[in-house]
Amino acid sequence: MTLYLLPSGEKTWAEELAKKVGFSLCSVDEEPNETEVHLVLSDKGLFLSNETLSYQGDFSALLPRAREYRIGGELLVKAAKPKSFASPRLFDATAGLGEDSFLLAAAGFYVTLCEQNPVIYALLADAMKRGREDERLAPILSRMTPIFGDSIPLLQKACGAYDVVYLDPMFPMRQKSGLIKKKFQLLQLLERPEENGEGMLSAALAAKPKKILVKRPKNVPALGGKAPSYTVSGDVIRYDCIVL
Numbered sequence: 001m002t003l004y005l006l007p008s009g010e011k012t013w014a015e016e017l018a019k020k021v022g023f024s025l026c027s028v029d030e031e032p033n034e035t036e037v038h039l040v041l042s043d044k045g046l047f048l049s050n051e052t053l054s055y056q057g058d059f060s061a062l063l064p065r066a067r068e069y070r071i072g073g074e075l076l077v078k079a080a081k082p083k084s085f086a087s088p089r090l091f092d093a094t095a096g097l098g099e100d101s102f103l104l105a106a107a108g109f110y111v112t113l114c115e116q117n118p119v120i121y122a123l124l125a126d127a128m129k130r131g132r133e134d135e136r137l138a139p140i141l142s143r144m145t146p147i148f149g150d151s152i153p154l155l156q157k158a159c160g161a162y163d164v165v166y167l168d169p170m171f172p173m174r175q176k177s178g179l180i181k182k183k184f185q186l187l188q189l190l191e192r193p194e195e196n197g198e199g200m201l202s203a204a205l206a207a208k209p210k211k212i213l214v215k216r217p218k219n220v221p222a223l224g225g226k227a228p229s230y231t232v233s234g235d236v237i238r239y240d241c242i243v244l
C-alpha cells in the first residue's frame with residue numbers, strides 16, 4: 001500500500017507510520033487520481049479513499065454514547081464491567097478502528113488495543129492522534145494504548161497482565177452492499193489476513209485474565225465451541241463472558 005503525503009501533511013509522522021507498518025511513502029502535490037483504494041495524508045488527517053469513497057476514523061462521533069450518564073447503559077460496558085476492581089486493565093485483541101475500545105476507555109478501563117492490519121492500524125493511529133488534540137476526547141484517549149501487530153503472541157506472553165481480554169473477530173456481513181456503510185465498503189476492498197478466532201481464544205485463556213469477553217452475532221455458536229459462563233444479549237449481537 002502506498003501512503004500519499006500531500007504538502008500540508010505532517011512529514012515526520014508520515015515517515016514514522018510508513019516505517020512502522022511497511023508502507024511506501026510518496027510525496028505528491030495533489031491527491032492522485034487512483035481507482036485502487038489508497039491512503040492520503042493532509043493537514044485534515046489520514047483518509048482511505050478510492051475513486052468514489054473516502055473515509056477517516058473519527059472518535060467524536062462516539063461522544064454522545066460516551067457521556068457519563070449514558071456509558072453504563074452500553075451493552076459492551078455492562079458485559080465487560082467487573083464488579084470488584086476500580087481501574088480494570090483490558091486487552092482488546094481485535095482493535096479495528098478502536099470504537100469498542102473507546103467506549104470501554106470512556107467507562108474507565110485502561111485499554112491496550114492491538115491491530116494487525118496495517119491500513120486499519122494507520123487509520124486508528126491517525127484518529128487517535130487527531131483526537132488527542134480535542135479536549136473532549138483527550139482524557140478518554142489517554143487511557144488507550146495502541147499496538148501494531150498480531151495479538152496472539154502478545155497474549156501468550158501476557159500471563160496475568162490484564163483483568164479482561166476482549167475478542168471481536170470479524171464475521172461475514174449479510175447486508176446488501178447498498179446498505180453497508182462507506183467505511184465497510186472501503187475496508188472490504190483491503191486484503192486481510194485470515195482471522196484465527198479459535199487461536200485468539202486459546203491465547204486469551206493462556207493470558208489468565210479474570211474474564212474473556214467475545215462479541216458474536218446473536219445466532220451463531222460460541223467461539224471455539226467454548227460455552228460461556230453467561231451471555232449479555234442485544235437485538236443483533238451478544239457478548240459471551242467466560243469468567244476464569
Ligand SMILES: C[S@@+](CC[C@H](N)C(=O)[O-])C[C@H]1O[C@@H](n2cnc3c(N)ncnc32)[C@H](O)[C@@H]1O
Pocket residue numbers: 093094095096097098099100101114115116117120149150151152168169170171192195196200
Ligand atoms: C470486527 S473488527 C473489530 C472491530 C472493533 N471491535 C471496533 O470497535 O472497531 C476485527 C479486527 O480484528 C483484527 N484482528 C484479527 N485478528 C487479529 C490478531 N490476531 N491480532 C490483531 N488484530 C487482529 C482485524 O484486522 C480487524 O481489524
